[in-house]
Amino acid sequence: MTGPQPLLSLRGITKRFVQRVDLAGKIANAFGAGVRETVVQAVSDVDLDVAEGEVVGLVGESGCGKSTLGRIVAGIMPQSAGTMLWRGQDVAAMGGEDKHAWQLAVQMIFQDPFASLNPRLRVSEIVGEAPRVHGLVDRGRQAAYVAETLTKVGLDPAYASRYPHQFSGGQRQRVGIARALAVKPAFIVCDEAVAALDVSIQAQVLNLFMDLRRQLGLTYLFISHNLAVVEHLSDRVAIMYLGRLIEIAPADELFARPNHPYTQALLAEVPKLEAHQRTYRPIAGELPSPLDPPPGCAFHPRCPHAFARCKVERPALKQVAPGHVSACHLNDRG
Amino acid sequence: MSATLSVRNLRTHFFTKEGVAKAVDGVDFDVAPGEILGLVGESGSGKTVTGFSILGLIDPPGRIVEGSSIRFNGEELTAASPERLRAIRGAAIAMIFQDPMMTLNPVLRVDTQMIETVQAHVKVSAAEARDRARKALVQVGIPSPDERLRAYPHQFSGGMRQRVAIAIALLHKPKLIVADEPTTALDVTIQGQILFEAQRLCRESGTAMIWVTHDLAVVAGLADRIAVMYAGRIVELGRTADVIERPMHPYTKGLIGSVPSQNTRGHRLAQIPGMTPSLLRLPAGCAFKARCPIAVDKCNEMPALEEHRPGHWARCWRAAA
Ligand SMILES: Nc1ncnc2c1ncn2[C@@H]1O[C@H](COP(=O)(O)OP(=O)(O)OP(=O)(O)O)[C@@H](O)[C@H]1O
Ligand SMILES: Nc1ncnc2c1ncn2[C@@H]1O[C@H](COP(=O)(O)OP(=O)(O)OP(=O)(O)O)[C@@H](O)[C@H]1O
Numbered sequence: 001m002t003g004p005q006p007l008l009s010l011r012g013i014t015k016r017f018v019q020r021v022d023l024a025g026k027i028a029n030a031f032g033a034g035v036r037e038t039v040v041q042a043v044s045d046v047d048l049d050v051a052e053g054e055v056v057g058l059v060g061e062s063g064c065g066k067s068t069l070g071r072i073v074a075g076i077m078p079q080s081a082g083t084m085l086w087r088g089q090d091v092a093a094m095g096g097e098d099k100h101a102w103q104l105a106v107q108m109i110f111q112d113p114f115a116s117l118n119p120r121l122r123v124s125e126i127v128g129e130a131p132r133v134h135g136l137v138d139r140g141r142q143a144a145y146v147a148e149t150l151t152k153v154g155l156d157p158a159y160a161s162r163y164p165h166q167f168s169g170g171q172r173q174r175v176g177i178a179r180a181l182a183v184k185p186a187f188i189v190c191d192e193a194v195a196a197l198d199v200s201i202q203a204q205v206l207n208l209f210m211d212l213r214r215q216l217g218l219t220y221l222f223i224s225h226n227l228a229v230v231e232h233l234s235d236r237v238a239i240m241y242l243g244r245l246i247e248i249a250p251a252d253e254l255f256a257r258p259n260h261p262y263t264q265a266l267l268a269e270v271p272k273l274e275a276h277q278r279t280y281r282p283i284a285g286e287l288p289s290p291l292d293p294p295p296g297c298a299f300h301p302r303c304p305h306a307f308a309r310c311k312v313e314r315p316a317l318k319q320v321a322p323g324h325v326s327a328c329h330l331n332d333r334g
Numbered sequence: 335m336s337a338t339l340s341v342r343n344l345r346t347h348f349f350t351k352e353g354v355a356k357a358v359d360g361v362d363f364d365v366a367p368g369e370i371l372g373l374v375g376e377s378g379s380g381k382t383v384t385g386f387s388i389l390g391l392i393d394p395p396g397r398i399v400e401g402s403s404i405r406f407n408g409e410e411l412t413a414a415s416p417e418r419l420r421a422i423r424g425a426a427i428a429m430i431f432q433d434p435m436m437t438l439n440p441v442l443r444v445d446t447q448m449i450e451t452v453q454a455h456v457k458v459s460a461a462e463a464r465d466r467a468r469k470a471l472v473q474v475g476i477p478s479p480d481e482r483l484r485a486y487p488h489q490f491s492g493g494m495r496q497r498v499a500i501a502i503a504l505l506h507k508p509k510l511i512v513a514d515e516p517t518t519a520l521d522v523t524i525q526g527q528i529l530f531e532a533q534r535l536c537r538e539s540g541t542a543m544i545w546v547t548h549d550l551a552v553v554a555g556l557a558d559r560i561a562v563m564y565a566g567r568i569v570e571l572g573r574t575a576d577v578i579e580r581p582m583h584p585y586t587k588g589l590i591g592s593v594p595s596q597n598t599r600g601h602r603l604a605q606i607p608g609m610t611p612s613l614l615r616l617p618a619g620c621a622f623k624a625r626c627p628i629a630v631d632k633c634n635e636m637p638a639l640e641e642h643r644p645g646h647w648a649r650c651w652r653a654a655a
């Protein structure tokens with residue numbers, strides 16, 4: 001693809017977690033239990049480019065590897081293999097000053113605000129410390145800056161002296177958003193950043209994200225299971241299944257013409273604001289396990305269209321329309 | 335049939351240095367056996383504190399204020415001893431916390447925690463307990479249950495931790511479940527599976543359920559009735575279809591209007607203007623007044639929660655408008 005250099009490029013990003021046999025397992029093994037070391041391949045061979053000012057939505061089932069990919073992009077967790085380029089520069093090869101600039105430029109809003117906020121710090125420090133340390137505001141303006149940032153995310157500045165446990169779930173999530181915004185990043189990984197917010201405050205925060213993007217050219221990797229939110233916000237959407245990207249397309253195109261059978265199934269499930277009670281039914285087919293991924297196309301055990309080839313050969317991402325790639329053998333059948 | 339849970343004039347306040355935060359201030363509702371009550375509302379409106387109050391989990395400087403009543407199967411919980419409350423929490427009432435790590439112990443393997451839960455309720459062998467734990471994981475859509483049982487909570491994804499916490503609550507087979515945003519971090523397919531299990535439990539064993547969420551689309555398909563909270567009070571209560579299709583309170587109408595959808599792409603979302611009032615300095619009269627598009631002078635006085643249509647209550651002077 002030609003055009004301006006992407007802000008972020010991922011090439012072959014892979015992450016493996018090894019769960020070793022612990023003491024209890026070793027004892028059990030002495031009695032013949034056969035407990036083995038397990039390996040979770042959380043992210044497999046991900047290629048993705050994100051342009052400056054773009055919003056890329058990342059969608060997929062719980063446990064498919066979204067947060068892991070997000071953490072790698074945010075520089076919080078090293079990948080097991082693959083390269084990550086920031087403005088064309090290999091992050092692994094970056095030295096002192098460049099690395100520092102990259103770390104400040106990429107911020108993450110965490111899925112789990114309970115675990116990601118230091119319980120012993122007041123909100124004034126959680127939000128205000130980093131901007132002061134990095135010279136974005138001086139000590140004298142810190143309090144005012146914190147108040148401004150809290151107001152932007154719909155929090156009462158009077159709460160600045162509180163500790164995280166004194167907030168409601170959604171308020172705490174907004175503290176995490178304020179902390180990320182406070183250092184004026186260029187790229188934000190939003191991991192379920194608005195999941196705990198009611199729709200009205202969610203609207204306020206989503207509008208804020210869009211305003212910042214327009215004013216400052218902010219770029220987002222927006223991880224969410226809420227398809228309505230993703231559709232509302234994203235320029236492009238990447239669908240992940242069992243650690244791999246299986247479809248990437250402009251948002252309009254993806255929602256209008258989903259190509260991959262998994263994407264199609266996902267879109268069919270979206271709950272609508274309809275008042276009649278529905279009887280929920282679990283989805284057909286066996287849920288896949290990253291501990292024991294199915295061979296071939298990982299979706300084949302649940303796919304209504306699977307044929308012989310799907311069980312043995314993994315489909316590659318191929319273009320199905322301009323800017324629209326999908327990994328499904330059906331596309332070769334014509 | 336008499337209600338499983340009856341909450342009357344519940345007031346839970348936090349006496350902080352900055353002042354008294356009236357997190358819950360006069361809440362009334364019932365939940366019948368087998369019924370699912372959806373509790374929705376603004377972030378910070380008191381949903382979690384309501385749940386914690388029912389379970390007797392409010393710590394100082396917070397306290398349930400004099401005159402509040404929580405009756406569970408006829409027993410007054412506000413008068414119960416800490417031991418009694420602990421016994422009830424272990425068996426008859428289960429809570430699925432907004433933060434799954436409140437249920438899970440980070441230093442214990444998942445199997446240890448789940449087997450303990452099973453054996454606390456029924457006398458079964460360790461093998462039988464493990465088998466039930468395994469089945470509970472499958473119920474919430476966790477594949478490779480045997481390997482997963484041997485893992486620690488930090489080795490799970492966010493949504494998987496939440497599902498383990500749900501599985502533990504289901505193992506209790508309680509009379510009442512307070513589920514606080516249990517499916518917030520879950521994608522639609524797995525949400526569907528969990529809602530299916532929740533519905534089944536309520537229908538088959540008469541478990542009453544309070545389902546706290548801000549996701550109207552989820553409660554719309556799940557709950558029998560919906561209660562909407564704003565600034566510590568219930569502002570609307572009624573059958574699901576009535577509340578979603580003919581909302582009476584301006585806050586509920588604003589909520590329904592803010593749901594993002596296909597039609598809002600690229601546009602700004604409708605947001606309810608103004609900010610949530612600080613609980614420390616609530617205005618006199620209707621707490622929604624400053625943000626309300628149809629407020630009148632009368633709104634400087636506090637409206638009561640009144641039944642404007644059969645079974646459909648609202649706390650608004652202009653509910654009938
Ligand atoms: N620290 C870890 N050690 C071992 N396994 C891990 C670790 N972190 C994540 N995993 C595993 O990696 C896989 C992907 O997890 P990840 O958190 O990326 O999922 P996710 O897509 O964010 O899911 P969710 O929507 O539930 O948050 C899961 O199978 C999980 O169990
Ligand atoms: N320990 C505490 N000290 C002081 N105030 C508190 C404390 N715990 C909660 N609050 C306040 O009580 C109010 C109600 O909180 P609660 O957690 O019930 O909200 P919620 O409706 O569950 O919101 P969310 O949807 O964001 O989780 C909030 O304004 C919160 O700041």
Ligand code: SF4
Binds near residue numbers: 583649
């Ligand atoms: S009581 Fe008045 S201010 Fe409150 S919601 Fe009704 S009309 Fe609006």
Ligand SMILES: [Mg+2]
Binds near residue numbers: 067191492493
């Ligand atoms: Mg995650």
Ligand SMILES: [Mg+2]
Binds near residue numbers: 168169170382383514
């Ligand atoms: Mg809450």
